[in-house]
Amino acid sequence: MQPEHDWTTTCPGPGSYSQGSGISKYMRTNVQNPTITPRELISAWGRILNGRLPMLSIEITRECPLSCPGCYAYGENHLSGGVTLAKLSDYHGDALVDRVLNLVREHKPLHVSLVGGEPLVRHRELSRILPELSAMGIFTLVVSSGVIPIPAEWNSLPRVRVAISVDGLPEHHDIRRKPATYERILKNIKGRKINVHWVITRPMLERPGYLEEYVAFWSGREEADRIWLSVYTPQVGEQSPEMLSPEDRVYLADELLRLAEIYPKLLFKDGIAKAILRPPASPADCVFAKLSVNYTADLRTRVEPCVFGGTPDCSQCGCAISSALHWIRNARVAGPLKIDHFISSSVKVGLLANRIRSRSAHTSRWISTGPAATKEGLVQIQS
Numbered sequence: 520m521q522p523e524h525d526w527t528t529t530c531p532g533p534g535s536y537s538q539g540s541g542i543s544k545y546m547r548t549n550v551q552n553p554t555i556t557p558r559e560l561i562s563a564w565g566r567i568l569n570g571r572l573p574m575l576s577i578e579i580t581r582e583c584p585l586s587c588p589g590c591y592a593y594g595e596n597h598l599s600g601g602v603t604l605a606k607l608s609d610y611h612g613d614a615l616v617d618r619v620l621n622l623v624r625e626h627k628p629l630h631v632s633l634v635g636g637e638p639l640v641r642h643r644e645l646s647r648i649l650p651e652l653s654a655m656g657i658f659t660l661v662v663s664s665g666v667i668p669i670p671a672e673w674n675s676l677p678r679v680r681v682a683i684s685v686d687g688l689p690e691h692h693d694i695r696r697k698p699a700t701y702e703r704i705l706k707n708i709k710g711r712k713i714n715v716h717w718v719i720t721r722p723m724l725e726r727p728g729y730l731e732e733y734v735a736f737w738s739g740r741e742e743a744d745r746i747w748l749s750v751y752t753p754q755v756g757e758q759s760p761e762m763l764s765p766e767d768r769v770y771l772a773d774e775l776l777r778l779a780e781i782y783p784k785l786l787f788k789d790g791i792a793k794a795i796l797r798p799p800a801s802p803a804d805c806v807f808a809k810l811s812v813n814y815t816a817d818l819r820t821r822v823e824p825c826v827f828g829g830t831p832d833c834s835q836c837g838c839a840i841s842s843a844l845h846w847i848r849n850a851r852v853a854g855p856l857k858i859d860h861f862i863s864s865s866v867k868v869g870l871l872a873n874r875i876r877s878r879s880a881h882t883s884r885w886i887s888t889g890p891a892a893t894k895e896g897l898v899q900i901q902s
């Protein structure tokens with residue numbers, strides 16, 4: 520089971536991508552509340568050039584009324600230095616509002632993910648934070664279990680989205696995520712617009728028809744704007760029933776591509792399928808890790824090397840945003856230039872900008888000696 524912040528958390532999301540041509544192919548511009556536009560993506564490169572990371576994720580509380588089996592947010596290895604989320608000091612009230620906004624002002628991200636624990640434990644503070652972020656032109660995603668009602672007024676805020684984690688059909692979800700059962704979620708999202716986020720684990724592949732049943736159910740719910748998914752991502756050395764085998768991934772990729780043709784709310788493209796079959800080799804090879812910075816509930820300690828924390832097994836990564844970014848890194852943006860070239864080049868220039876500035880942005884994961892970092896030139900142009 521992934522915590523609420525698995526994908527997911529810091530990301531324009533696969534929901535940002537739609538059919539088209541050129542850069543616009545990856546943008547949603549035909550919806551009321553677009554997640555990101557070409558202009559914003561280009562401004563993200565500008566931020567990287569300035570030594571800043573465009574995606575910020577914050578675990579705004581250590582509290583959660585759920586106790587999902589396998590939740591690693593509260594695990595010993597989620598944070599470094601022997602600290603655990605449950606033992607951290609966190610904030611509420613004015614202190615939380617002010618400190619979150621200060622963190623955002625410091626990092627100047629393009630996209631903010633607010634996660635937990637259960638972020639809606641702090642719904643009063645979020646009702647003050649979200650309008651501020653919206654007014655700052657920042658895209659914000661709140662990832663929740665749906666255990667607490669979504670304030671109706673959030674739906675009218677530009678650039679604000681709420682994703683509800685629904686991990687399988689009730690036969691799995693209601694047992695693992697009690698008290699955030701289907702019944703409670705449906706009550707708490709009534710009249711709202713949400714994204715559904717689904718972490719696929721191995722038991723969900725055992726019953727024929729399971730995947731389609733899930734997609735059909737949520738496609739039929741008017742509250743669900745779109746459905747995006749992650750595949751369970753283990754930690755290095757983990758052996759658990761949730762993990763998918765390579766054969767499972769092949770089946771999953773084929774089946775989800777089929778379902779995406781039938782159910783347009785399901786966001787699953789050929790490139791994401793390829794990324795699920797061939798995830799990044801390491802954090803150094805992960806565009807998502809390179810472009811994001813993640814804080815836990817004391818608003819000081821960072822979660823490394825990505826939102827998962829600990830030592831995630833990148834070779835089995837199923838994170839939705841990592842998959843989406845791994846996919847678009849090979850997309851051409853101008854002639855032979857690919858998005859990955861711009862990101863790699865921008866990171867190098869951003870490192871230089873950080874050295875020049877007295878107070879650098881948080882770019883430790885940019886300084887990699889891994890294979891992905893060493894083989895890339897400033898700008899690679901294909902022959």
Ligand code: SF4
Pocket residue numbers: 520521522523524583584585586587590591592593635636637664
């Ligand atoms: S809902 Fe709470 S207990 Fe469950 S995975 Fe998320 S953070 Fe962990």
Ligand code: SF4
Pocket residue numbers: 752798799801802805806807808824825826827831832833836837838841
């Ligand atoms: S590839 Fe590795 S670093 Fe990137 S999101 Fe997945 S687990 Fe994290």
